[in-house]
Amino acid sequence: MPASRETVSDVELGRRAYRRKQNARSVLISFVSTIVFAVIVWITIINTPGWNRVQRSFFDLETAIAAWPRVIAGLWINVQVLFFAVIGVLVLSVLLATIRTLRGPIWFPLRALAAAYTDLFRGLPLIIVLFLVGFGLPGLELFPRNSAQFWGTIALILTYSAYVSEVFRAGIEAVHPSQRLAARSLGLNHGQSMRIVVLPQAVRKVTPALMNDFVAMQKDVGLISVLGVVDAVRAAQIETAANFNFTPYVVAGLLFVLLALPMIRLTDWYTARLRAREQMGSLV
Amino acid sequence: MTPPVLRLDGVRKRFGDTEVLGGVDLTVAEHDVVALIGASGSGKSTLLRCVNLLERIDDGQIWLRDTDISDPRVHADRVRARIGTVFQQFNLFPHIRVIDNVTLASRRVLRIPRATAEATALELLDRVGLAGKAREYPDRLSGGQQQRVAIVRAIATNPELLLLDEITSALDPELVVEVLDLVRDLKNEGTTIVMATHEMAFARDVADRVVFLDGGVIVEEGPAAQLLREPREDRTRAFLARFLT
Incomplete structure (x- = not known):
């Protein structure tokens, strides 16, 4: 901003000095209060009667180092599952949401099927879907034998698509009807209006919600361990059983948090940016 | 003899118990500019939406040249x-x-x-003084600019008929002029236009014919100058009196 190089009135200079002072004060206050708060929490915890035992069985550095290679290898499995599940969920949920907006009698069976699907899989607990898909579907012997990791990914896609398709549908309905009207009045057909005009706007509207679902999925990939996949959670379990020490769980937990943090921050940043754009830089 | 661009024949439309259009007959010849005037709820907008097949009519017929567009077998798109x-x-x-x-x-x-479509579009945008805004997103434009873009979008496909639904009602007064100037240009080029409007002065200037709607029926229609200056019907006079004072 060239404004600072121009001559500025004394009143504005005074206001700037005041704001600078206020700013420095807020930083100082928040710094001190954070330190005080952390110290109080720390002292309270280490003075509890059982702290020594808890520290040994949950925060043991040696166990953590020993468990590290196995847990990190397991986490890599989680990341792979997450990658394929995200792609699967995006494709399936957009498809479901679009099917539910189709009009015309010929589409009734598809529409009904999509509605039944979302009802069913939003109601079913993920862990039951995992068991049914992971142990049930391979029994059909329809497909060549696939790994538990494969079926776990399928189960995640099935459950999360039901949620995410509802988010997309909400977004589609949030696009003002006048947009569809304008598209149709140009001669675009229903499909074109959806694809070119409605869906792109819907996706923008629901992106923060979708990112949040992504964060939720990021930790739910840990549940595939119930199928016997040696992911981070399973690896931690094995290490825990071997040493009678719970530290590997803490290690796995921290790794999951680290994995989720970038996405959480990105979601916050994107939401803030959307809000800033809508408020056009106003103060409140 | 070529058929008129648009012909409405006893068009009726109801929303629930309210009859919004109660048998409207209207003919719009090539190069005609017809202004629909009337109070809010008189049926102007509904009439335009019926012509564009955004609403289904309950009786009567609508002809676009020699196509009966109220026939459910026509391809609406x-x-x-x-x-x-x-x-x-x-x-x-x-x-x-x-x-x-x-x-x-x-x-x-x-x-x-x-490439062809963009060349045409740039030419049109240039004519309305907005070629420089071609690469902008709509929300960076003023209301008047946006409405001029909307008009350009509507004429870019060279339509046989242009429907304008109160296109200046959402604009600040100082932006109305730029939009109306554009409509005047279109008229001079021979575009066939049906417009619902509240701008009586503009209707008098640009429209060949003015149609006064009240309660879903055409009360009076005639040449713009005559109808707006010396209306024959009492209802028209009452409506105009409210507007021109």
Whole structure:
């Protein structure tokens, strides 16, 4: 901003000095209060009667180092599952949401099927879907034998698509009807209006919600361990059983948090940016 | 003899118990500019939406040249592609650039190659003084600019008929002029226009014929100068008196 190089009135200079002072004060206050708060929490915890035992069985550095290679290898499995599940969920949920907006009698069976699907899989607990898909579907012997990791990914896609398709549908309905009207009045057909005009706007509207679902999925990939996949959670379990020490769980937990943090921050940043754009830089 | 561009024959439309159009007959010849006037709820907008097949009529017939477009067997998308529509709220697509707004129908409905469509669009935008805004998103434009883009979008496909639905009602007074000037230009080029409007002065200037609607029926229609200056019907006089004072 060239404004600072121009001559500025004394009143504005005074206001700037005041704001600078206020700013420095807020930083100082928040710094001190954070330190005080952390110290109080720390002292309270280490003075509890059982702290020594808890520290040994949950925060043991040696166990953590020993468990590290196995847990990190397991986490890599989680990341792979997450990658394929995200792609699967995006494709399936957009498809479901679009099917539910189709009009015309010929589409009734598809529409009904999509509605039944979302009802069913939003109601079913993920862990039951995992068991049914992971142990049930391979029994059909329809497909060549696939790994538990494969079926776990399928189960995640099935459950999360039901949620995410509802988010997309909400977004589609949030696009003002006048947009569809304008598209149709140009001669675009229903499909074109959806694809070119409605869906792109819907996706923008629901992106923060979708990112949040992504964060939720990021930790739910840990549940595939119930199928016997040696992911981070399973690896931690094995290490825990071997040493009678719970530290590997803490290690796995921290790794999951680290994995989720970038996405959480990105979601916050994107939401803030959307809000800033809508408020056009106003103060409140 | 060539048929008129648009002919309405006893068109009726009801929403529930309210009759919004109670048997409207209207003929619009080639190069005609017809202004629909009347109070809110008189049926002006509904009439335009029926012509564009955005509403289904309950009785009567609508002819676009020699096609009966009220026949359920007509291909509605093809009919709409022959008619340009401009809405009160502009309804530009906010997620695509001005140029893409303008070329969308040419590319997707008429299947004109992008380069050709963009050349035409730039020429049109240039004529309304907005070529410099072609690569902007609509929300960076003023209301008047947005509405001019909406008009350009509507005429980019060379429609046989242009419908304008109170296109200045959502604009600040100082922006109304630029939009009305554009409509005047279109008239001079011979565009066939049916417009619902509250701008009586503009209707007098530009319209060949003015149609006064009240309670869903045409109370009076005639040459603009005559109808607005010396209306024959009491209802027309009462309506105009409220407007011109």
